[in-house]
Every structure is written in C-alpha cells, then in structure tokens.
Amino acid sequence: MARFLIEVIGTLSDAGSLFMVAAGLTLIFGAMRVINLAHGSLYMYGAFLMTTFVGASSGLRFWWSIALAAVIVAALGAVMELGIVRFLVGKEPLTQLVATFALFLILADTALHLWGNGARTVVAPSSVSGRFTIAGAVLPVYDLVIIGVAVAVGIGLWALLRHTSVGWRIRAAVDDPEVLESGGVNLRRLNLGVFAVGALLAGIAGAVVTPQVSVAPGMDESIIVTTLLVVVIGGLGSVTGTALAALVIGIADTVGTLVAPTWASTFMYLAVILVLVVRPWGLLGTPER
Amino acid sequence: MSSPILATHRLVRDFGGFRAVDGVELAIEPGTIHALIGPNGAGKSTLFKLMTGVLRPTSGDVVLGGESIGGKRAHAVARRGLVQVFQLSSICARLTVVESVMVGIVTMRHRSFDPVTLFHRRARGEALSVLDQVGLVDLAEARAGKLSHGDQRALEIAMALAVRPSVLMLDEPTAGMSPAETRATADLIVSEARSRNLTVVLSEHDMDVVFGISDRVTVLHQGRVIAGGTPGEVRAHPEVMAVYLGQGTDGGEVRS
Amino acid sequence: MATSFDQPVGAGHAAGLSDGKSGGAGLRPGGGSDMMPVRRSVVARRIGATVACLAVVSILGVVLPVSSALDLEYVVSLALFAVATNLLLGFGGMVSFGQGVFYGVGAYVVALGWMHHVLSFVEAMLLAPFAGAAVAFFLGLLALRTRRLYFALITLAFSQLGYTIVQDQSSFTGGSNGVFGAMLPSWLLDPRTAFFFVLVVSVVAIAVLWKVTDSPFGLVLRAIRDNRERVDAMGVNVFAHQLAAFVISGFFCAVAGSLFVVYSQSAYPALLEWTSSGTPVFMAVIGGMYLFPGPIVGAFAYQLANTYLIEHTQDWQIILGVVLLAVVLLRPDGLTGSIEGLRSLVRRSGERVRGRHRHGSNGTGPAGPAGGEP
Numbered sequence: 001m002a003r004f005l006i007e008v009i010g011t012l013s014d015a016g017s018l019f020m021v022a023a024g025l026t027l028i029f030g031a032m033r034v035i036n037l038a039h040g041s042l043y044m045y046g047a048f049l050m051t052t053f054v055g056a057s058s059g060l061r062f063w064w065s066i067a068l069a070a071v072i073v074a075a076l077g078a079v080m081e082l083g084i085v086r087f088l089v090g091k092e093p094l095t096q097l098v099a100t101f102a103l104f105l106i107l108a109d110t111a112l113h114l115w116g117n118g119a120r121t122v123v124a125p126s127s128v129s130g131r132f133t134i135a136g137a138v139l140p141v142y143d144l145v146i147i148g149v150a151v152a153v154g155i156g157l158w159a160l161l162r163h164t165s166v167g168w169r170i171r172a173a174v175d176d177p178e179v180l181e182s183g184g185v186n187l188r189r190l191n192l193g194v195f196a197v198g199a200l201l202a203g204i205a206g207a208v209v210t211p212q213v214s215v216a217p218g219m220d221e222s223i224i225v226t227t228l229l230v231v232v233i234g235g236l237g238s239v240t241g242t243a244l245a246a247l248v249i250g251i252a253d254t255v256g257t258l259v260a261p262t263w264a265s266t267f268m269y270l271a272v273i274l275v276l277v278v279r280p281w282g283l284l285g286t287p288e289r
Numbered sequence: 290m291s292s293p294i295l296a297t298h299r300l301v302r303d304f305g306g307f308r309a310v311d312g313v314e315l316a317i318e319p320g321t322i323h324a325l326i327g328p329n330g331a332g333k334s335t336l337f338k339l340m341t342g343v344l345r346p347t348s349g350d351v352v353l354g355g356e357s358i359g360g361k362r363a364h365a366v367a368r369r370g371l372v373q374v375f376q377l378s379s380i381c382a383r384l385t386v387v388e389s390v391m392v393g394i395v396t397m398r399h400r401s402f403d404p405v406t407l408f409h410r411r412a413r414g415e416a417l418s419v420l421d422q423v424g425l426v427d428l429a430e431a432r433a434g435k436l437s438h439g440d441q442r443a444l445e446i447a448m449a450l451a452v453r454p455s456v457l458m459l460d461e462p463t464a465g466m467s468p469a470e471t472r473a474t475a476d477l478i479v480s481e482a483r484s485r486n487l488t489v490v491l492s493e494h495d496m497d498v499v500f501g502i503s504d505r506v507t508v509l510h511q512g513r514v515i516a517g518g519t520p521g522e523v524r525a526h527p528e529v530m531a532v533y534l535g536q537g538t539d540g541g542e543v544r545s
Numbered sequence: 546m547a548t549s550f551d552q553p554v555g556a557g558h559a560a561g562l563s564d565g566k567s568g569g570a571g572l573r574p575g576g577g578s579d580m581m582p583v584r585r586s587v588v589a590r591r592i593g594a595t596v597a598c599l600a601v602v603s604i605l606g607v608v609l610p611v612s613s614a615l616d617l618e619y620v621v622s623l624a625l626f627a628v629a630t631n632l633l634l635g636f637g638g639m640v641s642f643g644q645g646v647f648y649g650v651g652a653y654v655v656a657l658g659w660m661h662h663v664l665s666f667v668e669a670m671l672l673a674p675f676a677g678a679a680v681a682f683f684l685g686l687l688a689l690r691t692r693r694l695y696f697a698l699i700t701l702a703f704s705q706l707g708y709t710i711v712q713d714q715s716s717f718t719g720g721s722n723g724v725f726g727a728m729l730p731s732w733l734l735d736p737r738t739a740f741f742f743v744l745v746v747s748v749v750a751i752a753v754l755w756k757v758t759d760s761p762f763g764l765v766l767r768a769i770r771d772n773r774e775r776v777d778a779m780g781v782n783v784f785a786h787q788l789a790a791f792v793i794s795g796f797f798c799a800v801a802g803s804l805f806v807v808y809s810q811s812a813y814p815a816l817l818e819w820t821s822s823g824t825p826v827f828m829a830v831i832g833g834m835y836l837f838p839g840p841i842v843g844a845f846a847y848q849l850a851n852t853y854l855i856e857h858t859q860d861w862q863i864i865l866g867v868v869l870l871a872v873v874l875l876r877p878d879g880l881t882g883s884i885e886g887l888r889s890l891v892r893r894s895g896e897r898v899r900g901r902h903r904h905g906s907n908g909t910g911p912a913g914p915a916g917g918e919p
Contacts, residue, residue, distance in 0.1 A: 098830050106862070229705075264713075265712075269705055392765055396779055449778075
C-alpha cells in the first residue's frame with residue numbers, strides 16, 4: 001500500500017509537470033494551428049531564469065522567482081510571436097516545423113551564452129522541501145506542490161476557456177477563424193495573447209520543477225519530445241485530451257519502470273504509437289483536413 | 290433499351306439524424322448524357338460522392354456494369370471505369386499540363402509503379418493527343434497551377450478522359466465560368482460523349498446547359514427522386530415545376 | 546566563407562544551375578520541350594555538369610589532406626541521405642521526421658554484424674538496405690494512416706522509439722556508448738580507397754533515385770503530393786504509392802547509414818534521434834526540395850558550413866537557425882529553386898530587352914559563371 005501510494009504520487013507529479021508544458025503547446029496549436037518545436041526551450045528558459053532569481057537564498061523569494069521567471073518567459077513568447085510565429089499561421093507543417101526548430105536552435109545556443117554549460121540546482125524553501133508520512137508512505141512534500149500547481153493551471157485554463165470572453169474567442173478561433181475575423185475580433189492580438197499564455201505555462205512548469213531536476217542545457221530537447229507525444233496522443237488542440245494523455249504517459253512510464261526498467265521508454269513510445277494506430281487523431285482530437 | 294451501365298438501388302445515406310439521400314433509384318443508359326438537378330440541399334453532391342466512392346452508403350447499392358461498387362473506395366471505383374471531375378477546381382498545381390494528363394495514362398496502363406522511364410515517351414504522346422481533343426495542346430508545358438479557371442476545368446476533364454472511363458461524372462462542370470467558357474465546356478462534353486460513346490453523368494445549376502445537352506434528366510428533392518425522363522418530360526412535370534423550377538429557375542449559386 | 550569549402554559548394558551549385566537552366570527538366574519526366582535538339586542540348590548540358598561535379602569531387606578526394614577528404618566523404622554520404630529523404634519530402638509531400646531510424650538501422654546492421662561476428666562486412670553492407678526497407682515497410686503501414694502534421698509527429702515518435710531501443714538494449718547494441726572498432730575489411734582501410742568507395746556507392750544510389758523520380762512512379766508521386774484526392778479519383782491507390790516511396794526512401798537512407806560506418810567506423814544511438822532525423826530535412830529545405838539536385842546542394846552547404854563554423858565559432862546553431870528561418874520564410878524553394886527563379890527572371894527580362902542591347906550573361910546568382918547562359 002505504501003509503495004503503491006509512493007508510485008501514485010510520483011506519477012501524478014510527473015504527469016502534472018508534463019501537463020503544464022503540454023497544455024501551453026496544445027492551447028497554441030488549438031488557437032493558431034501552429035506547432036511550436038521551441039516550446040521546450042521556453043520551459044528551459046523558465047528553469048534557467050529560476051536559477052538566476054533564486055540565487056542562494058530560499059524562502060519567500062522562491063515563490064516570487066517562479067512568478068517572475070514565468071512572466072519573463074511569457075514576454076519572450078510574445079517577442080517570438082511578433083517576430084516569427086505570426087508569419088507561420090496558415091503555413092505548411094514543414095514550414096512551421098523547420099522555422100520553430102530554427103528558433104529552438106537559436107534559443108539553445110543563446111541559453112548556453114547566458115547560463116553556461118554546467119548543471120544548476122535550486123533548493124526549495126524548507127517549508128516544502130521535506131517529506132511527510134501518510135499510511136506508512138514517506139513522500140516528498142514538493143510532489144504535492146507540483147500537483148497543486150498543475151491542478152491550479154488546469155482549473156485556470158478551464159475557467160479561461162469556458163467562462164471568459166477571451167476563452168470564447170479562442171474556442172471560436174479553433175472552429176472558424178474567418179467567421180471570427182469578420183466578426184471584428186482582432187485575430188492578431190488574440191494570437192499574441194494565446195502564444196504568451198502558452199509560453200507562460202511553459203515558464204511556470206520550468207520554474208516549478210527546478211527543485212526536482214538538474215537544470216542544464218539539453219532539457220529543452222528532452223522535454224519537447226515528451227511534450228509532443230502528449231499533445232499528439234491527447235489530440236492536438238484539446239486541453240482535456242492533453243491532461244488525459246499526460247496521465248497515460250506518466251502511468252506508462254511508471255509501470256514500465258516497475259516491470260522492465262530497460263524497456264520502460266520503449267514501452268512509452270509503443271503506447272503512443274498504439275494510441276495513434278487506433279486513433280490517428282489522438283484521444284480527443286479531430287481529424288485534420 | 291439496353292441494360293443500364295450505372296444504377297443505384299435504394300441508395301440511402303444518413304449524416305447523424307439527417308437523411309441526405311433517401312432510397313434513390315437511378316438507371317443510367319450507356320452512351321447518354323444524364324443530368325442530375327435539384328435545389329440546393331437536394332442531395333446531388335452526396336449522391337455523386339456515393340456513386341464515386343468518396344462516401345459509403347448507409348444502405349443500398351451502386352452497380353457499375355453489373356458489378357456492385359457500393360462502399361468501394363474512390364480509386365477502386367475509378368479503376369472500374371467510373372471517373373469523376375470535382376466541383377471545385379482540383380488540379381496538381383506544380384505539374385505541367387501534359388504531366389497531369391500523363392498521370393491518368395500511366396494509371397490506366399497500370400504503369401504507375403514503373404520505376405523505369407521507357408514508358409514515358411508513349412504516355413507523353415497519348416497525353417498530347419488527349420490535350421489536343423480538349424484544346425489545351427498549346428499549353429502542354431505550362432504549369433497547371435498557372436492556368437486560367439476555364440483552362441483548369443478543361444484540364445481536369447482531360448485528366449479524367451486520360452483514364453478512358455466508361456462513365457464520366459461531372460459535378461457542376463460550368464460552375465464559376467463565363468458564358469463563353471460555359472458554352473465551350475458544354476460543346477466539349479457533348480463531343481467527347483458522342484465520339485467516345487462515353488456515358489456522362491453531370492450535376493448542374495445552369496438550366497440552359499442541362500436542357501441543351503442532356504438526353505435524360507433526373508430531378509432530386511430532399512434526397513428523393515421526384516421526376517425523371519427526357520428534358521421535355523421533366524420540364525412539363527407538375528411536381529418539378531412546383532418544387533424546383535417554380536422557385537427561381539437558376540436554382541441559386543450558393544452551395545453548402 | 547572559407548576556401549576550404551568554396552569549391553565543393555560551387556560544384557554543387559553547378560549541378561543546381563544546370564537544372565535551373567533546363568527549367569527543372571531534371572525533375573520533370575519528359576519535361577522540357579518537344580523540340581528534340583533543344584532537349585538533347587539540355588540533357589547534354591546536364592550530363593556535362595554532373596560529370597564536371599564528379600570530376601571536381603574526385604580530384605578533391607585525391608589532392609585534399611586526409612582529414613579534409615574525410616569531411617568530403619561524409620558530405621557525399623549525407624547528400625545521399627538528403628536525396629533519399631527528399632523522395633518523401635519534395636516529391637511525395639510527406640514530411641518525415643523519422644529518417645534517422647533508417648539511417649541508424651543501416652549503420653547498426655554493419656556495426657552489430659561486426660560486433661556479434663555474424664556478418665562479414667560485405668554481407669552487412671548488402672543486408673543493410675533491405676533491413677532499412679523492411680523497417681520502413683512496417684513503420685510506413687502505421688504512419689501513413691495519418692497525414693501532414695500528424696505524419697511528421699508520428700515519424701518523429703518512431704525516431705525516438707528507435708533511439709530508446711538502441712540506447713536501452715545495451716547488451717545487444719552497446720547502449721549509449723555505441724559500437725566502435727576496426728570493423729572495416731583490410732581493403733577499405735586506406736582512407737583514399739574508402740573515399741572512393743563511399744563516392745561510388747553514393748553516386749550509384751543517387752543515380753537510381755534520380756531514375757525513380759524521373760519515372761511513371763515518380764510522376765504519380767508528385768501528383769499525389771499536389772492533390773491526393775484528385776489522383777485518388779483517377780484510380781491511383783494513394784496509400785500503396787506512398788508506402789512504396791517510404792520503403793524506397795528507407796532503403797536508400799539505410800545505404801547512407803551503412804556508409805556512415807565506413808566513414809566513422811562506429812554507430813551510436815544519436816544517429817536515430819529526432820534531431821538527426823531532422824538533418825536531411827534541413828538539407829533538402831536549404832538546397833530546395835522541388836529540384837532533384839537541391840538536397841545535394843543543401844548537404845554540401847549545410848555540412849561544410851557546419852564543419853567550418855564549429856571550428857571557428859561557438860554559435861553554429863544560431864547561424865544555422867537564422868539561415869533556416871531565412872530560407873523557410875523568404876525563400877521556400879531553397880537555393881536551387883531561387884537560382885532557377887532568378888535565371889528564368891533573367892531570361893525573361895533578357896527577352897524583353899533583346900534588340901535594344903545585348904544582355905549580359907552574368908548575374909545569375911551567387912554561383913555566377915557555373916552554368917553559363919547560351
């Protein structure tokens with residue numbers, strides 16, 4: 001039972017951080033029909049900025065640093081949207097993939113200049129860095145923080161999409177951008193906002209996970225692959241599907257690691273491919289035309 | 290009266306709760322030009338897609354030359370001699386005009402997997418002769434994407450003819466054309482049908498074209514056949530006058 | 546730009562130009578013109594340019610210092626990789642980010658055949674392409690259920706699947722260290738011999754791929770790229786043709802992968818990773834996807850710039866990123882496409898001003914004199 005609980009919390013924590021990154025990517029795709037291979041770079045920037053702001057101290061500054069890092073990443077996202085991404089709307093998938101991969105390369109080298117090649121660590125404030133015991137299981141408190149933030153992000157997104165006029169516009173933009181445009185909605189500003197929010201989510205995720213990972217170059221590349229898998233099997237553009245898919249991936253990874261460690265990653269990819277064979281448009285996606 | 294080359298039997302297609310095609314019985318005689326008309330939403334486009342294999346019927350069947358093709362996929366239907374030209378311009382933009390037609394010839398000759406070039410010269414010659422018939426031979430080396438709308442429509446007919454179909458399905462062949470282009474297209478359809486003994490099925494909004502070139506006309510309304518016969522018979526049919534011709538003769542351009 | 550790669554790039558451009566001259570007839574089976582004399586001269590010029598390029602590369606392989614000849618050898622094999630990828634990308638309209646799998650399979654068949662003492666070098670080289678084709682067949686069956694972006698992303702997943710399998714099954718594959726050692730037979734140990742071995746195999750393979758694109762099959766493939774519904778309605782089994790293209794591409798990507806072993810005497814998991822799957826795609830995009838020599842030009846430009854820049858700057862990735870952005874946003878037809886466009890522009894303006902004054906034959910692009918106006 002204790003063992004089971006440990007695995008469940010660990011899986012939920014992994015799935016939660018994955019969901020935060022992937023939700024941003026799928027939100028952007030849903031509204032703009034643009035796939036962004038540099039999304040993982042925004043996540044990495046969130047993490048690196050976090051290491052810069054936190055410095056040696058912890059405590060209250062830790063929480064402010066998360067917010068600051070996320071906001072700066074959102075601003076970076078806005079710059080990317082204005083400079084490059086808005087020209088990719090309506091373009092061929094190849095154009096989008098190559099252009100955003102180019103952004104990925106540029107951001108990776110720039111990060112190398114800014115933060116160097118070494119790994120950095122962040123220590124969470126003592127209030128959340130300990131462990132707690134429940135039903136005989138000893139669990140890291142910080143796992144609960146990640147799960148909590150992920151749930152908050154999920155609820156926030158849901159509220160944004162369902163209950164605000166911005167959300168209504170985003171959903172309408174998914175259905176029929178032309179109608180929306182003719183209805184007087186400024187699609188450019190909407191796209192800019194959506195992209196910044198997507199970047200913000202990546203930034204939050206990157207900043208929040210820092211106490212549990214070593215922050216180093218290359219984390220952009222490893223996160224983007226998993227993120228792409230999550231949004232694809234969730235169904236591109238579906239936030240709910242993304243949450244579901246993040247859980248599927250998290251569980252597949254956990255179970256795989258328990259059953260056959262050397263085949264764990266292989267199982268994960270096989271699970272993804274299996275989903276796509278059965279449902280080529282993802283769990284909750286709609287066929288692309 | 291010979292046996293029909295193309296027939297539908299109690300053809301039904303539902304979209305959700307909506308029945309777009311409702312038990313349609315059609316029998317199309319070989320070598321005739323057969324027009325399908327009806328107001329918007331009558332089910333013409335759906336019926337077309339069912340016959341060409343783009344859509345699968347909910348129930349009922351389509352029979353081509355005695356063989357059931359209902360539910361077969363588009364390329365399999367085309368292989369059996371029923372080839373369609375789409376309603377919207379649909380060409381291969383980066384290919385040249387002659388290459389576009391060669392695609393049909395290569396396909397018809399079962400050479401599309403041929404990785405050797407020797408077949409090319411023959412295919413090219415045949416393609417040029419097809420282009421000659423539709424009056425595009427001068428544009429053979431132009432990019433298909435750069436042609437005018439009328440020329441693109443003619444190219445599409447040439448691409449379909451290259452496959453040597455027994456039945457040619459034309460979905461609104463004159464849509465968006467100028468009067469001169471419309472007349473030229475109508476003439477082309479008639480001459481190709483007569484010279485090749487080709488069966489042509491067309492859906493059309495232009496009543497001058499319909500009554501000018503068709504041997505047979507079938508009128509659809511709300512997914513059902515309400516009348517069929519020679520243009521004269523159809524024109525005189527009271528129900529047709531009531532539901533269709535009476536409500537504005539051109540039937541409207543706006544389509545779903 | 547450094548002298549060390551000026552010449553090969555120029556050579557690549559010459560190939561591109563010769564095709565630009567024929568109005569891209571190299572891609573268009575039976576294209577060009579009906580007038581046989583014109584067509585013959587186009588063919589002759591194209592053959593001439595190809596022979597000239599081959600001669601330049603061969604001479605460079607002899608006269609360059611061994612380390613540079615090795616770089617060139619690698620570029621030649623990458624050109625094959627890019628051309629084989631472009632059969633899907635430019636001709637088939639299928640954006641595959643999983644080509645590294647086939648490349649890696651080709652490399653690992655040779656490397657593992659040696660490590661496990663089950664295949665001789667020659668046997669492994671002969672088996673590798675068929676292994677690549679077989680893998681491509683099964684992956685193609687799955688991937689071709691999807692289209693466009695989903696196709697790109699599912700092939701990317703294949704790439705990562707292959708990467709993790711090779712990485713994690715270390716008892717069989719050597720794991721993340723890869724396989725390395727003296728796996729070449731004695732007759733290939735001399736670097737000059739290895740150079741010409743790679744050159745001959747690549748050129749033959751590229752020639753076969755050219756035949757494939759310049760065939761009824763290649764024509765139908767391009768038609769599917771442009772408008773699959775239309776071609777489907779003409780009786781073409783789109784899925785079967787795309788699958789065939791996928792298998793052919795896998796076959797030749799595996800050839801390129803096996804040549805990588807000749808070059809590096811190693812194989813490692815990163816060959817299968819999605820970023821290395823992206824490499825031939827970027828080469829094709831930079832060089833131009835819609836002309837047959839485009840990916841060759843792209844491979845030379847990409848890899849030689851890479852080799853050179855990595856020695857002199859830490860910012861190779863920034864430069865590559867900026868170039869990719871510029872090409873994809875401003876010049877989507879790539880280097881060869883731009884040159885072709887420029888030449889036809891020059892030709893047209895030349896025709897317009899003809900009679901007023903003689904129009905110069907220069908100004909046809911960065912490669913300048915390589916093709917030469919008639």
